[in-house]
Amino acid sequence: MLAALLWDVDGTLAETERDGHRVAFNEAFEAHGLPWRWSVERYAELLRVTGGRERLLHDMATQPDAPASPAERERLVTALHAEKNRRYGQIVERGGIALRPGVQRLMREAAAQGVQLAITTTTSRVNLDALLSARLGAAWHTQFAAAVCGEDAPARKPDPQVYLRCLDALQLDADEVLAIEDSPNGLAAACAAGIATLVTRSLNFASHSFEGALAVCDDLDQPAAPSPRLRGARAARIDLALLRQWHGAWWQEPLRA
Incomplete structure (x- = not known):
C-alpha cells in the first residue's frame, strides 16, 4: 500500500537549477571578483555532479586562475557557496521561482x-x-x-x-x-x-x-x-x-x- x-x-x-542556483552562482562569482560564469549549457554539464559545493570544486579543476592548494580551494568554495545561498534566497523571495x-x-x-x-x-x-x-x-x-x-x-x-x-x-x-x-x-x-x-x-x-x-x-x-x-x-x-x-x-x- x-x-x-x-x-x-x-x-x-x-525548476530551481537554471534560473535559480545557476544565476546565484554567477552573482557570487561576480561579488568575489571572479571572471567565471556558468552558461546554461555548462551548468547542465555540471549537474552531473550532485551538490553545489561539489560542483564548485569540480569546476575549479578547469579554471586556470583557481587557487592552487586544496585548502585555499576549500576556503573559496565555502565563501562562494554561502554567498550563492544568500543570493538564491533573494531570487526566491522576489518570486522568481514557482x-x-x-x-x-x-x-x-x-x-x-x-x-x-x-x-x-x-x-x-x-x-x-x-x-x-x-x-x-x-x-x-x-x-x-x-x-x-x-x-x-x-x-x-x-x-x-x-x-x-x-x-x-x-x-x-x-x-x-x-x-x-x-x-x-x-x-x-x-x-x-x-x-x-x-x-x-x-x-x-x-x-x-x-x-x-x-x-x-x-x-x-x-x-x-x-x-x-x-x-x-x-x-x-x-x-x-x-x-x-x-x-x-x-x-x-x-x-x-
Missing part, C-alpha cells in the same frame, strides 16, 4: 487521502526553507512527515543515503513509498534504496530516457508513460489514484524479479 510520497526538490518541486505544474495539486490530494509527504534532497536546509517558505508559507514543514536534507545525508545522490534515512524517519519500508525525481542521479539513488520512482523530467534532463522508472512525464499535469513492466496505457496526467494503481502493480509478486 502506498503510504508516502518522497519529493526531491531542485528540478522536481521547482512550483512546477501539478505539484501542489498532488500534495493536496495526498494530504486529503492520508498519504504522507516527505522531502528527500541533498540541497541545504536553508535553500529548502527559502523555496518552500516562499511557495507554501512559513509553516511549510507542518505539511511534511520528514524532511531529509544535505546536512542529514552528506553522501550525495546517486548514493541512496538520503532515501534510506527518510525511510528510517518515516518508519516505512521501501515498498510502501514512491519517490518523485527529475534527474538520472536522483532516479539511481531511489532505485538503489529499492524505491519505485516517478520521474518528472526537468529542463536539464528533458531528453533523458530514465530506464527503470515506474513512469516518466514532463510535468505532473502532462501525459505520462508508465514503465513497459506495468503494461499500462499512457495517462493524461498524474494524480494520486493513478500512482496508487501503478505502485500496486509495480509491487505485484510476479513483477518483483
Whole structure:
C-alpha cells in the first residue's frame, strides 16, 4: 500500500537549477571578483555532479586562475557557496521561482487521502526553507512527515543515503513509498534504496530516457508513460489514484524479479 510520497526538490518541486542556483552562482562569482560564469549549457554539464559545493570544486579543476592548494580551494568554495545561498534566497523571495505544474495539486490530494509527504534532497536546509517558505508559507514543514536534507545525508545522490534515512524517519519500508525525481542521479539513488520512482523530467534532463522508472512525464499535469513492466496505457496526467494503481502493480509478486 502506498503510504508516502518522497519529493526531491531542485528540478522536481521547482525548476530551481537554471534560473535559480545557476544565476546565484554567477552573482557570487561576480561579488568575489571572479571572471567565471556558468552558461546554461555548462551548468547542465555540471549537474552531473550532485551538490553545489561539489560542483564548485569540480569546476575549479578547469579554471586556470583557481587557487592552487586544496585548502585555499576549500576556503573559496565555502565563501562562494554561502554567498550563492544568500543570493538564491533573494531570487526566491522576489518570486522568481514557482512550483512546477501539478505539484501542489498532488500534495493536496495526498494530504486529503492520508498519504504522507516527505522531502528527500541533498540541497541545504536553508535553500529548502527559502523555496518552500516562499511557495507554501512559513509553516511549510507542518505539511511534511520528514524532511531529509544535505546536512542529514552528506553522501550525495546517486548514493541512496538520503532515501534510506527518510525511510528510517518515516518508519516505512521501501515498498510502501514512491519517490518523485527529475534527474538520472536522483532516479539511481531511489532505485538503489529499492524505491519505485516517478520521474518528472526537468529542463536539464528533458531528453533523458530514465530506464527503470515506474513512469516518466514532463510535468505532473502532462501525459505520462508508465514503465513497459506495468503494461499500462499512457495517462493524461498524474494524480494520486493513478500512482496508487501503478505502485500496486509495480509491487505485484510476479513483477518483483
